[in-house]
Amino acid sequence: MREIEVAVVTQNIKEMCIEANHFLSRDMIDCLHSAKETETNSLGRQVLEQLNQNLEIAGKEMIPICQDTGMAVVFVELGQEVRVVGGSLNEAINEGVRQGYREGYLRNSVVNDPLKRINTNDNTPAVIHYEITCSDKITMTLAPKGFGSENMSRLFMLKPSDGYKGVIDAVITAVREAGANACPPLVIGVGIGGTFEKCAYLSKKALTRPVNEMSAISHISQLEEELLAEINKLGIGAGGLGGKYTALKVNIETYPTHIAGLPVAVNIGCHVNRHVTRTL
């Protein structure tokens, strides 16, 4: 068994919180840049210019890209040949979030109880998803999620007979309702299949796939293309002020499902589609 100290996990999560909130991944930067270059709508283009300038300022001056530095979502792939030593893995991750948000001057946006609503003042707890893999490594993806876009996300329990058209209608419905509120240009994470909760999980996971990568399943990558084209016909545009970039990318993840169902989850991501992955 390979041993990994919890202190190493904490240190990495801390750094990942700060990195994710100040720098987008190369694929997102390129995508936003190319949108700015090719947008012809004048208001939409000005919004895209501001977004590109914003990214530059954020990285150079270490000011978070967005003031909503999100709720920390962490996907952990835990190798079954790893023994975590020195404490609890859960607590190590939360401690990393606590330190990262404090030392990185990130906003504490988490309340302790959804109805009583008292701020926890350290942005914990994180939302942590574990998956066990056959390896001796831990891979962690940290994706701080802002709620302007999260609030506009939807889950639909379709009938199997709804098929492709049903999926397209569901995604378009969610994006149309999200509109300007969700900070377009959007990245759309779609989960299809599984059960109610698995489907929602898939849609969140889909947001962490690079925007220059299509699904490896051919009919799904076709659906990704078709959906992007349909969404961009809506004309909502960057900032909701018009143009052809309502969305930058649609990422779909699928899973086998029940003979009676066709769950579809649409996790709306804003243009600050933040995620950092590290392997220990």
Next chain:
Amino acid sequence: MILVWKDIQNFTFYLSSWIGDSMSIKITAPFNKELLKSLRAGDQVMISGVVFSARDAAHKRIHNALINGEELPISLKDITIYYMGPSPAGPGRVIGSAGPTTSGRMDSYTPALLDRGMVAMIGKGYRSPKVKESIKKNGAVYFGAVGGAGALLSKTISAAECIAYPDLGAEAIYRLELNDFPAFVIIDANGTDLYGETTCE
């Protein structure tokens, strides 16, 4: 000298940013209603002057105070509210990242504030028909800033002072001084909405 394609691109970029700037209307808060009446949905503005930040929790408190007839921590007369909860200021800065939050969450409180003298709001996203009606009735204006451009927008804020509800942290009320804060007129004093009839109830 040979003019290469890249030079032409750069030139048109500078030209368009210059035209963009010259098309912006410079306005200073607190606003008078005559000025607000002259703005049209779709106008680009650069806002300078004093505005106040308030979002969900501060709105709830203000609204409760109004219902209970309690004294408010700030006068609402002629003020502009910016729907924003900043990230903490880093060393040597007046404020952290400071972009707009979704305005629609404040809709249920907004008409009461407009009736008490608030003249303008800055946020992002759609407003309800009731808010539009109240904007028209009061001759107010709703401005939209670019959501997710918090680092860029923070550079236009030269002073920030917490003046009420400090226990709310990022949700407290701050007095902000703006210098050429870029925004768009989304709903003008006639009730015309740049987003059309789209609303998020």
